[in-house]
Amino acid sequence: MKFDYVIVGAGYAGSVLAERIANVLKKKVLIIEQRNHIGGNAYDTHDKEGILIHKYGPHIFHTVEESVWNYLSNFTEWDIYHHEVLGVIDGKKVPIPFNLNTLHELLPGVLAENIEQKLVKRFGFGKKVTILELKKENDDDLKFLSDFVYNKVFLNYTIKQWGMKPEELAPSVTGRVPVFISRDNRYFQDQFQAMPRYGYTAMFRNILDSSNIKILLNTDYKEVIKDIKYEKLIFSGMIDYFFDYKFGQLPYRSLDFNFENLRQEYFQDCGTVNYPNDYKFTRITEFKRLTGQKAPSTTIVTEFSKAYVPGQEMPYYPIPRDENENQYLQYEAEAKKQENVMFVGRLAQYKYFNQDQTVLSALKHFDTMK
Numbered sequence: 001m002k003f004d005y006v007i008v009g010a011g012y013a014g015s016v017l018a019e020r021i022a023n024v025l026k027k028k029v030l031i032i033e034q035r036n037h038i039g040g041n042a043y044d045t046h047d048k049e050g051i052l053i054h055k056y057g058p059h060i061f062h063t064v065e066e067s068v069w070n071y072l073s074n075f076t077e078w079d080i081y082h083h084e085v086l087g088v089i090d091g092k093k094v095p096i097p098f099n100l101n102t103l104h105e106l107l108p109g110v111l112a113e114n115i116e117q118k119l120v121k122r123f124g125f126g127k128k129v130t131i132l133e134l135k136k137e138n139d140d141d142l143k144f145l146s147d148f149v150y151n152k153v154f155l156n157y158t159i160k161q162w163g164m165k166p167e168e169l170a171p172s173v174t175g176r177v178p179v180f181i182s183r184d185n186r187y188f189q190d191q192f193q194a195m196p197r198y199g200y201t202a203m204f205r206n207i208l209d210s211s212n213i214k215i216l217l218n219t220d221y222k223e224v225i226k227d228i229k230y231e232k233l234i235f236s237g238m239i240d241y242f243f244d245y246k247f248g249q250l251p252y253r254s255l256d257f258n259f260e261n262l263r264q265e266y267f268q269d270c271g272t273v274n275y276p277n278d279y280k281f282t283r284i285t286e287f288k289r290l291t292g293q294k295a296p297s298t299t300i301v302t303e304f305s306k307a308y309v310p311g312q313e314m315p316y317y318p319i320p321r322d323e324n325e326n327q328y329l330q331y332e333a334e335a336k337k338q339e340n341v342m343f344v345g346r347l348a349q350y351k352y353f354n355q356d357q358t359v360l361s362a363l364k365h366f367d368t369m370k
Contacts, residue, residue: 002229003030003214008221009236011040012355013345015207016071016362017234022212025369029213030228032221034237039204041316042355049261051287051299052199056314057255058272058285058301059200062190063356069192071363075206078194079292083187085283087274089152096274097187098149099180106152115141119181128178149179157276161305162253162319170320187272195291236345238315239331247330250350251321254313256304267300280304318350325350 004027007014015038018029037043041056060083063069087096094102100119104112118141123129131154134146154177158166166174186193196203208215216224221237235242240250258281271289275281281302288298308315318324328350335343344365346353353361 001030001227003028004230005029005232005234006221006225006228006230007031007234007236009033009040009345009347010035010038010204010208010215010217011236011345012042012358013236013348013362014234015039015204016359017344017366018213019207019210020363020366021369022210024366027212029210030230031208031213031215032219032224033215033217034220036218037201038208038215038217039201041314042200042204044199044201047259047261047299049295049297049299051261051295051297052291052293053259053287053299053301054200054285054290055257056316057257057303058287058290059355060188060193060271060290061195061355062188062193063354064190064192065356065360066192067363068356068359071359072203076203077197079197080193081195081290081292082193083272083290084185084270085187085272085274086268086270087153087276088278089276093269093273095185096153097178097180098153099185100183101185103145107148111141115145118142119145119179123181125181127181129181130175131177131179132175134179145179149177150174153177153276155276157274157282160276160280160282162317163305163307164319168321170322170325173320199291231340233341235341235343236348238347239328239335239343239350242343242348243331243334246334247327249310250328250331251319251324252308252315253317253319254306254308255316256306258302258304259299260302261297261299263297265296265298267298315347317352318346 005021007018007029010031010033014031018031021027022029042059043056044052044054047053085096086093089106092105094105100116103116118139131146131149134142137143155166162169267286272283272285274283281304283303284300286298286300288295342365343349344362345358
């Protein structure tokens with residue numbers, strides 16, 4: 001077999017680059033995918049009850065990048081969807097991220113009103129401020145709010161999600177925890193928010209629908225690459241695996257999913273409910289709330305974070321610690337020495353990308369190839 005490009009991985013990074021190479025450069029592409037499907041972690045499928053589910057956890061598309069929106073719109077129609085998340089705090093289901101509505105639902109009226117006035121006066125309505133910024137303020141009420149959000153919303157969720165206390169992670173993790181000075185209950189405020197009308201897998205099929213693209217599923221690229229003739233390799237898998245763990249295995253967190261179909265129309269009031277302080281799981285997502293599908297039953301997924309065991313678990317989240325970043329930089333230096341190999345995507349770049357960020361990264365990489 002002879003191809004111009006071999007691409008390892010059929011997720012966003014590999015699929016977008018395959019489409020561009022095949023349709024713009026008119027080159028022959030072979031995609032080698034270890035799993036038995038395209039779409040990477042965005043893969044969706046219908047369960048036994050006919051409910052469209054996301055096999056690897058909820059994926060909600062949102063972006064501020066019009067170029068990404070326009071690109072994907074070539075391959076799917078959209079249903080507008082604004083994701084809302086509730087968190088169970090002190091027995092109440094309240095909006096997450098923490099906003100002015102959350103403030104008034106959890107704190108006594110006079111205190112909540114006083115803090116709201118101070119937030120608006122100091123930072124402005126509609127702004128986002130992190131709990132670290134609040135902690136630096138010379139105001140007891142704002143410092144109290146910072147501690148309240150840290151302890152009630154962030155601390156225990158972080159321990160469940162990462163298996164570590166916040167101080168064991170990179171300082172940037174805590175630095176991103178926001179208080180939204182608004183009554184906007186949407187989880188995202190991006191300009192473009194929607195779900196692919198016929199699902200993510202259908203969108204990926206359209207992306208990869210080219211006579212110049214061949215796909216090999218259920219295959220570890222190392223098992224076949226020596227038998228394939230090609231000019232360039234694009235790698236979107238685990239960079240440490242590519243280099244045979246030369247500098248050790250990069251740390252990840254993995255996930256367990258418990259899917260359950262319920263004989264009722266709906267289970268919860270919104271797409272996702274977080275449980276930062278109660279139970280061992282982190283969140284429950286109801287797929288019909290995301291997709292708008294009509295059906296007499298509903299399917300939910302309960303999500304558990306767990307340690308990643310190479311060869312047994314899926315690597316989901318690079319663990320944000322400075323020592324892990326330094327380990328990755330050793331691999332990045334090796335990658336730069338490869339003349340005919342491009343490394344792109346979440347696993348190859350050891351970064352947690354949102355969907356749109358992965359697409360944008362792939363499009364930018366393609367611009368360097370023209």
